[in-house]
Amino acid sequence: MLGIEYKNNSNRSTISVNDCFEVLTSDERITLREGSSFLEFEKGETIIKQGFVANNIMLIDRGVVKLDVTDDHKTTTVKLLSDGQFIGIICSFAHKNLSFSAEALENTRVEIIEMSTFQHLIQSNGSFALLLIQHMSAMTSGLVHWMARLNSKHVEGALAIMLLEFCKIYKSYKFELPITRVGLAKMLGYSKESLIKTLSKFNKDEILSINDKEIEVLDLKRLGNIAEKG
Amino acid sequence: MLGIEYKNNSNRSTISVNDCFEVLTSDERITLREGSSFLEFEKGETIIKQGFVANNIMLIDRGVVKLDVTDDHKTTTVKLLSDGQFIGIICSFAHKNLSFSAEALENTRVEIIEMSTFQHLIQSNGSFALLLIQHMSAMTSGLVHWMARLNSKHVEGALAIMLLEFCKIYKSYKFELPITRVGLAKMLGYSKESLIKTLSKFNKDEILSINDKEIEVLDLKRLGNIAEKG
DNA sequence: TATAAAAGGTGTAATTTTACACCCTTTTGG
DNA sequence: CCAAAAGGGTGTAAAATTACACCTTTTATA
Numbered sequence: 020m021l022g023i024e025y026k027n028n029s030n031r032s033t034i035s036v037n038d039c040f041e042v043l044t045s046d047e048r049i050t051l052r053e054g055s056s057f058l059e060f061e062k063g064e065t066i067i068k069q070g071f072v073a074n075n076i077m078l079i080d081r082g083v084v085k086l087d088v089t090d091d092h093k094t095t096t097v098k099l100l101s102d103g104q105f106i107g108i109i110c111s112f113a114h115k116n117l118s119f120s121a122e123a124l125e126n127t128r129v130e131i132i133e134m135s136t137f138q139h140l141i142q143s144n145g146s147f148a149l150l151l152i153q154h155m156s157a158m159t160s161g162l163v164h165w166m167a168r169l170n171s172k173h174v175e176g177a178l179a180i181m182l183l184e185f186c187k188i189y190k191s192y193k194f195e196l197p198i199t200r201v202g203l204a205k206m207l208g209y210s211k212e213s214l215i216k217t218l219s220k221f222n223k224d225e226i227l228s229i230n231d232k233e234i235e236v237l238d239l240k241r242l243g244n245i246a247e248k249g
Numbered sequence: 250m251l252g253i254e255y256k257n258n259s260n261r262s263t264i265s266v267n268d269c270f271e272v273l274t275s276d277e278r279i280t281l282r283e284g285s286s287f288l289e290f291e292k293g294e295t296i297i298k299q300g301f302v303a304n305n306i307m308l309i310d311r312g313v314v315k316l317d318v319t320d321d322h323k324t325t326t327v328k329l330l331s332d333g334q335f336i337g338i339i340c341s342f343a344h345k346n347l348s349f350s351a352e353a354l355e356n357t358r359v360e361i362i363e364m365s366t367f368q369h370l371i372q373s374n375g376s377f378a379l380l381l382i383q384h385m386s387a388m389t390s391g392l393v394h395w396m397a398r399l400n401s402k403h404v405e406g407a408l409a410i411m412l413l414e415f416c417k418i419y420k421s422y423k424f425e426l427p428i429t430r431v432g433l434a435k436m437l438g439y440s441k442e443s444l445i446k447t448l449s450k451f452n453k454d455e456i457l458s459i460n461d462k463e464i465e466v467l468d469l470k471r472l473g474n475i476a477e478k479g
Numbered sequence: 480t481a482t483a484a485a486a487g488g489t490g491t492a493a494t495t496t497t498a499c500a501c502c503c504t505t506t507t508g509g
Numbered sequence: 510c511c512a513a514a515a516g517g518g519t520g521t522a523a524a525a526t527t528a529c530a531c532c533t534t535t536t537a538t539a
Contacts, residue, residue, distance in 0.1 A: 032344065032345065033343070033344070088393055088394055088397045090394055090397055090398040090401070091398060091401070091477045091478070093401045095397035095400070095401055097393055097397065108386075111386065112382050112383045112385075112386035112387075113263070113383065113386040113387040113389075113390045114262065114263070114387070114390070115262065118390045118393075118394065119390075119393075138379055141375065141378055141379045141382060142375030142376060142378065142379050143375055144375075145371065145372030145373055145374075145375065145378065146372060148371055148372065148375065148378035148379070148382070149368055149371045149372050149378070151382065152342050152371060152378070152381065152382060152385070153342045153343065155342075155382065155385060155386075155389075156338075156341065156342035156343035156385075157342075157343035157344070159343075159385075159389045159392075160343045160344070160348045160349075162389075162393065163318055163327055163348075163349075163392065163393075163396070164318055164320055164348065166393070166396050166397070166400070167318045167320055167325035167327065167396070168320040168321060170325070170396070170400040170438070171320070171321070171323045171325055171438065173495070173496085174495085174496075199515085199516060199517085200516075200517065200518090201515080201516065201517085208400070208401065209496075209497090210496070210497050210498075211516090211517085211518095212496090212497070212498080212499095212518085212519085213495090213496060213497070215517065215518060215519090216518090216519085219518080219519095231517095247321045248321070403525070403526085404525080404526075429485085429486060429487085430486070430487065430488090431485085431486065431487085439526075439527085440526070440527050440528075441486090441487085441488095442488085442489085442526085442527070442528080442529095443525085443526060443527070445487065445488060445489090446488090446489085449488085449489095461487095480538105480539105481538100481539090482537100482538090482539085483536100483537085483538085483539095484535100484536080484537075484538095485534100485535080485536070485537085486533100486534080486535070486536085487532100487533080487534075487535090488531100488532080488533080488534095489530105489531085489532085490529105490530090490531090491528100491529085491530090492527100492528085492529080492530100493526100493527080493528075493529090494525100494526080494527070494528085495524100495525080495526075495527085496523100496524080496525075496526090497522100497523080497524070497525085498521100498522085498523070498524085499520105499521085499522080499523090500519105500520090500521090500522100501518100501519085501520090502517100502518080502519085503516105503517085503518080504515100504516080504517075504518100505514100505515080505516070505517090506513100506514080506515070506516085507512100507513085507514075507515090508511105508512095508513090508514095509510105509511095509512090509513105
């Protein structure tokens with residue numbers, strides 16, 4: 020794994036989605052399989068839009084997804100999600116209508132599970148329910164810390180955090196930016212000019228090596244420092 | 250109720266903590282009562298600190314609580330909580346150690362429920378588990394929208410949102426600020442100078458009437474407008 | 480009660496960020 | 510294939526916010 024440290028959201032003993040499914044009986048697994056299907060989304064495609072009826076639980080089989088919320092006509096990116104993560108499960112149970120939007124940043128395969136199937140499993144399998152609650156709890160905790168951390172930074176810090184997140188998602192210090200600079204600026208809540216200038220600065224300072232969308236982290240230590248203190 | 254509209258986080262059909270407890274059998278209610286106790290906290294007192302062992306679930310019986318998270322040595326206020334709300338239940342199940350801090354903004358009575366008792370109820374009562382998940386889901390959704398909304402505003406907008414939240418908590422357009430201006434500035438993530446100047450501006454513009462900590466909202470319409478657009 | 484510490488407050492300089500005005504290049508659609 | 514739109518980029522002015530310097534009042538506490 021990469022040498023990036025995640026200080027506050029200690030991942031030791033965090034319950035994964037697979038941990039939850041492992042306690043299901045073979046009958047329950049069959050029910051789950053029968054109540055679910057797969058859907059492919061292309062890079063850039065909208066997976067769900069805030070306001071739609073919440074009929075399903077969605078699980079990322081493979082891909083990268085951007086989770087957004089819109090309030091007062093402004094859209095905020097809340098988190099990036101990847102393989103093995105629920106798309107906004109945290110909020111899916113809350114209302115009849117979804118309170119978030121999701122967009123594929125890479126070609127993404129999503130497992131769609133009927134809400135009623137899922138709810139039935141929660142009611143009938145206590146261990147599954149408890150593990151799911153622990154998983155949701157960990158995800159919410161991570162989400163809140165992520166948002167708090169990102170929002171307490173200036174452009175440089177926020178960009179550094181996001182770049183390190185991309186490294187984590189792509190499991191490499193070299194990756195292709197899955198969005199435009201304008202999109203990245205919007206994700207971070209800064210103007211495109213600020214974002215572009217900061218990216219150029221990182222390039223000039225030899226923290227990054229940038230070729231169009233191709234980004235390589237050259238100085239992890241300095242980038243990590245900016246993420247923490249900037 | 251107050252005439253404040255909450256656009257995006259529609260509260261219709263949100264499951265409350267009491268809704269969850271209502272499905273417990275009389276035996277389970279006895280277990281719950283035996284596994285819980287009450288504690289009083291004075292205004293300004295720390296209820297829990299990030300990093301402590303998560304042994305309990307805490308429920309606000311009466312009072313006002315400020316929920317904080319600390320990342321990279323910076324503390325962010327995440328939400329204000331009031332009567333009938335869990336103190337960070339969302340995160341309590343996640344790790345062995347708590348990932349948030351809580352401070353009483355008013356004299357507060359907290360019901361402390363043993364984690365093991367709670368977990369046992371989740372495992373044995375499926376309806377309770379499902380309702381709890383729906384409750385947590387709604388709380389998380391609210392939290393995320395609250396944070397996104399607050400963070401996408403300038404001082405004026407953020408202050409307006411917080412003042413309206415106080416109106417909601419105290420169920421009145423006239424209330425006493427439960428914290429100092431320095432504390433309010435920290436809560437909103439702005440400097441004390443910015444906060445004080447904005448508060449003075451609202452007073453001068455006759456949106457508020459301010460006497461020390463005593464605040465009255467004079468022009469709800471304008472304040473609501475600033476909360477939305479500022 | 481004396482004294483320090485904390486809170487409340489104001490004006491001004493410095494910093495951060497956005498907005499604007501451009502310009503060039505690439506992509507997209509009729 | 511051409512025009513328009515979108516993306517990428519830069520310099521400079523304008524706006525938002527902080528930081529600093531300073532002052533007064535209130536609150537703790539030795």
